[in-house]
Amino acid sequence: MSAEEIIKGLYDETLVGNAPSVLELTKRGLAEGMGPETILYEALIPALEEVGARFERGDFFVPEMLIAGKAMSGALDILRPLLAETGAETIGTFVMGTVKGDVHDIGKNLVNIMLEGAGFEVIDLGVQTSPEKFIAAVEEHKPDIVGFSAFLTTTMPMFKVNMHELTKAGLRDKVIVMVGGAPVTQEYADAVGADGFAADASTAVRKAKELIAQKRAAQNA
Ligand code: B1M
Numbered sequence: 001m002s003a004e005e006i007i008k009g010l011y012d013e014t015l016v017g018n019a020p021s022v023l024e025l026t027k028r029g030l031a032e033g034m035g036p037e038t039i040l041y042e043a044l045i046p047a048l049e050e051v052g053a054r055f056e057r058g059d060f061f062v063p064e065m066l067i068a069g070k071a072m073s074g075a076l077d078i079l080r081p082l083l084a085e086t087g088a089e090t091i092g093t094f095v096m097g098t099v100k101g102d103v104h105d106i107g108k109n110l111v112n113i114m115l116e117g118a119g120f121e122v123i124d125l126g127v128q129t130s131p132e133k134f135i136a137a138v139e140e141h142k143p144d145i146v147g148f149s150a151f152l153t154t155t156m157p158m159f160k161v162n163m164h165e166l167t168k169a170g171l172r173d174k175v176i177v178m179v180g181g182a183p184v185t186q187e188y189a190d191a192v193g194a195d196g197f198a199a200d201a202s203t204a205v206r207k208a209k210e211l212i213a214q215k216r217a218a219q220n221a
Pocket residue numbers: 045048049050051052053055056062063065066068069070101102103104105106107108110111146147148149150151152153154178179180181182183197198199200201202204
């Protein structure tokens with residue numbers, strides 16, 4: 001099988017949610033020397049974007065989105081150690097969660113993988129994370145950054161609620177807040193008072209490093 005055939009196969013099989021084929025093709029691609037990033041950015045993510053477009057057009061429904069998501073998650077389990085394999089030193093602690101009311105986690109998991117690969121210690125609170133759970137985790141782990149992920153326009157307002165709870169608990173000045181997720185924009189991040197926003201996983205890593213460097217420079221000034 002050529003590299004193009006593997007990429008096309010991965011895209012097509014993710015689109016229809018054929019998890020066993022996606023796993024098989026992922027392993028095959030890696031065995032033939034394909035980079036994990038190529039599999040991710042040229043096949044898996046574009047396939048999920050197409051799933052979303054079909055859902056919007058009414059050609060796909062929730063079950064199709066679900067099986068496509070599961071197929072992608074299975075491949076991510078294989079890619080995870082390869083994407084995170086850098087041996088980088090720990091550069092900060094990141095508490096991450098998908099906000100209350102939201103069950104999407106593929107994007108969040110991908111950001112976590114990239115953060116770990118860059119040397120962050122990541123504490124993942126999972127999906128449907130209540131403001132109370134975020135606060136408890138910030139109190140317990142004293143992270144450099146807390147990250148809120150939201151994938152629905154109806155759950156984005158939880159950012160504001162979480163920010164309010166952080167302030168109420170006296171923690172707002174002690175932690176950097178980053179937000180992200182498919183519908184989130186820089187404008188929205190600014191409006192809720194977050195310190196940082198990123199549209200994708202690699203930008204999230206760059207932004208996280210930048211924000212920590214700025215905070216440490218301000219503390220040493
Ligand atoms: Co849903 N879903 N979904 N879904 N789903 C979307 C998000 C949607 C855009 C589809 C569409 O209409 N085009 C749409 C939201 C519309 C909106 O509000 N604007 C939608 C909807 C409507 C819904 C339901 C309401 C459907 C229903 O029930 N009628 C429902 C909601 C359930 C709930 O949460 N309460 C629902 C359910 C589901 C499934 C469970 C079936 C499944 C989720 C499976 C899972 O995650 N385990 C699912 C899926 C798979 C999708 C799509 C198709 C794919 C999402 C994904 O994984 N993308 C999605 C369509 C789309 O996004 N095009 C869709 C790939 C991922 C790598 O990208 O998630 O954007 P992304 O993550 C990026 C960035 O956002 C960023 O980096 C990531 C990696 O590059 N990022 C951060 C993420 N978090 C970050 C945090 C940061 C920084 C960057 O700092 C803290």
